[in-house]
Ligand code: 0X9
């Protein structure tokens with residue numbers, strides 16, 4: 001298979017980021033937004049059409065949880081697909097001409113490296129704090145949104161450790177700082193996870209309905225119908241808290257409360273047969289079907305913002 005049909009270690013992803021930006025300087029720009037706990041760079045790709053003066057922006061991050069390898073693979077595939085489809089596919093062209101698209105391919109760089117070298121099922125980052133020998137904070141419990149209430153843990157040895165305080169983790173604070181700076185133009189937020197085949201929206205830190213709940217539910221239903229039409233894959237949708245579980249400190253809820261009224265977590269394939277060990281042959285179909293959902297949602301956001 002091609003580069004886009006395989007999983008890659010972090011060094012190869014960094015190399016790809018450099019290569020593709022040099023090949024398409026008119027459409028891609030590399031932005032260094034910060035560094036990880038172990039001082040690895042966090043690169044964001046800024047993707048734009050050639051004739052755009054967009055006042056809108058959207059964000060896609062991948063790899064918050066290191067063992068979810070399909071997630072970085074999606075971000076990489078998405079960037080490549082957008083570049084190839086620009087001026088060919090009308091929906092992608094419209095998307096790039098109306099939105100600046102910021103893509104963070106691997107948010108949890110240290111954890112990702114660790115899953116390649118040492119422990120495939122590692123989820124958290126690799127931070128250490130005094131007072132415990134356990135390593136790692138769950139980056140999706142460290143955002144400042146109902147931080148460390150029910151659904152997260154104060155115990156550093158747990159999978160859902162929320163960290164010593166909100167935004168304690170350099171990966172989280174880098175993303176939060178960048179989104180805060182861009183919040184006026186940022187209209188749409190996606191965070192890509194696996195697995196479970198779900199399209200989730202706020203809230204996850206409480207059972208309260210989001211102010212635009214009905215609009216989000218309707219839009220999510222439309223998006224999952226598109227996925228179903230593509231390969232008959234079933235995705236379910238709803239607010240995080242009622243669809244999976246209460247889980248505070250997540251990036252989607254934080255982005256939403258920052259003012260990004262279209263905020264989604266996508267749990268990619270599958271529903272558990274392979275789980276995190278999704279075979280590489282399934283990268284392409286997984287990405288293709290979810291792109292239909294992203295197109296549907298983006299079209300709606302362009303029309304309504
Ligand atoms: O628990 C999570 O962080 C996500 N599921 S995963 O299996 N990929 O770990 C779901 C996140 C939903 N959103 C929030 N909890 N805010």
Ligand code: ZN
Nearest residue numbers: 065068193194
């Ligand atoms: Zn996850």
